[in-house]
Amino acid sequence: MTELLEKAIEKLKTLPLSEQNAIAAMILVxxxxxxxxxxxxxxxPDLLAKLAAEAMAEYHAGKTQELDADAL
Structure with a gap:
């Protein structure tokens, strides 16, 4: 277990049982x-490789555009 995970668990132990259970459920999910x-x-894997190849082909053909995060 990592030091960071041990630290998180130690802090979790101080919470009420209901909160411990809620966080444990989130982690398990x-x-x-x-x-x-x-x-x-x-x-x-074949499907993923095909999709990646198609995406790269579109990119090289100039059919893609840069994502504008502000437009989302």
Whole structure:
């Protein structure tokens, strides 16, 4: 376990049980979500490579534009 994680857990131990449980639930959901993404990417490497190649082809053909974060 990292020092940072140990420090976070020590602080969590000082919280009321309901808050500890809420944070634990959020962490578990995040970990499961990450696991599902990893599995999805592992099952479709060919599709991801194809999408990346298409994106690069569009970029090289001048069919893309720079993202304007202010316009979002």
């Amino acid at each position: 995040e970990l499961e979500d990450e696991h599902q993404w990893d599995e999805a990417f592992a099952r479709s």
